[in-house]
Amino acid sequence: MAVFRLGQQLTAADRRPIGLYIVWRILDRVYLRWIVGSELPREVVCGPGLLLHHAGRGIVLHPHTVLGEDVNMYHGVTIGQRGPGRPPIIGDRVYLGVGATVIGPITVGDDAKIGAGAVVVTDVPAGATMVGVPAVQVSLRAPVVTVAAAGPQPAVRAAPAPLS
Numbered sequence: 001m002a003v004f005r006l007g008q009q010l011t012a013a014d015r016r017p018i019g020l021y022i023v024w025r026i027l028d029r030v031y032l033r034w035i036v037g038s039e040l041p042r043e044v045v046c047g048p049g050l051l052l053h054h055a056g057r058g059i060v061l062h063p064h065t066v067l068g069e070d071v072n073m074y075h076g077v078t079i080g081q082r083g084p085g086r087p088p089i090i091g092d093r094v095y096l097g098v099g100a101t102v103i104g105p106i107t108v109g110d111d112a113k114i115g116a117g118a119v120v121v122t123d124v125p126a127g128a129t130m131v132g133v134p135a136v137q138v139s140l141r142a143p144v145v146t147v148a149a150a151g152p153q154p155a156v157r158a159a160p161a162p163l164s
Contacts, residue, residue, distance in 0.1 A: 047071070047092065068092035068110065078102070082121075091126065111141070 039060040047069035052059060057075040061067075065079050069092045076099040081087040085105040090096075094108055097116035102108060109126030118135040127141045 062087040066090065068094065072096065074098040074100075074116075076100075081105070 038056045038058060040056065041061060041063035043063040044061050044065050044067065046067040049070035050067060051070070051072045053073065054075040056073075058077075059073060059075065060078045060080065062080045064081075065087045066089045068090055071090055071092075071094050073096045077096045078101045079088050079090065079096075080101075080103050082104040088102045088104065089107045090102070091108055091110035091112065093111050095113040096102070097114060097118065099117045100114040100120070101118070102114065102120045104121055106120065106123050108114070108120070108124040109128065111127045112124045113129040114120055114124070114135065115129065115131035117133065118131050119133045120130055120135040122135075124130055124135075125137070125140065128137045129139045129141075130136065131138055
């Protein structure tokens, strides 16, 4: 993950330190691609909280993929493009199971779950659970909505005294 984030920082920088860039390229080729077996291009737009289980083994992402916040990805996940057009857009708090494949110009809504081995080729609504080949929706739950409370917060009560 650190190699991926370093690549993103070097891409965003106006002037790249050449020594750091060379170190990153070596780490990207040797560690990520040869040892871990992952393709995590630095061009991927990724929100905070990306979690790659099992060191991201076998994960392949299209360079122009957009990942939301707190995406949870297991090993063997493939996110790619099918023909010309845009790559997939993955929403916030999405779970992608082992070996899941998301292909084509689709959008995966917030709080969606893609089951292990599922092949998603159509849009996924927010809060949906998709399984199978091709993936079909098996359940739908309301997406998580966080609302910040306005005004003063209530006082926190102390824990009751233990009984003797």
